Amino acid sequence: TFEDYLDGQHACSIWAYDHTVDFPAKRGRNINFFKLGLGIGQNLETLANIVKRNGHNNTVIEYLKIDIEHAELQPGGLPDWLSSGVLGNVNQIGIELHLASLHTGPRFKWLLRILQDLYKLGFRLISYQPNLVMGPGRDNLYDCIEVVFMKDTVWGQGRD
Secondary structure, rough: OOHHHHHHHHHHEEEEEOOOOOOOOOOOEEEEEEOOOOOOOHHHHHHHHHHHHOOOOOOOHHHHHHOOOOOOHOOHHHHHHHHHHHHHOOOOOEEEEEEEEEHOEEEEEEEEHHHHHHHHOOEEEEEEEEEOOOEEEOOOOOOOOOOOOEEOOOOOOOOO
C-alpha cells in the first residue's frame, strides 16, 4: 500500500484512521492505525481533533492523504478543515473528491469557493487524475477524481 511504501522507503510517521476496517494498531516501523473515521458523527472525529489528539498542532504535516467516500463535501469535511485552521501546518493534501452530486445545481459554485479558499492558504493543484477503476458515471463524466494540492511555499525547499 501507499502507507507501507512510505514506511519502508522513507521512514515516514504514518497515522491512519478508518472506522470501517479492522487493522492492528501498529504495523511496520511507523504505521499507527486507529479505528476512527474522519468527519462528524458516530465513530468519527474532526480533523482538528485528530491532529490535536496526535500531538501535531505545532508539527508540519508534509502529506495529508484523505479518502472519506463522499464525506469530504459534508459537514466535518473541507469546509470544516478550512474554517478550523487545521490545514495551516499541512504542506500537501492528497484527496479523492467524489463529485457525482456536483455535476448539477449550485453545489458546483460551492466547490469553487472551497478551491478558492485553498488557494488563499497557498495551496496549488499539482496533480489530478480521474479514478479509472470507478469509471465514468451515468452521464459519462468521472465522478471520482484524485487531486493533490501543494503549498506554494514548498516549492524549492531543500535546494541550494
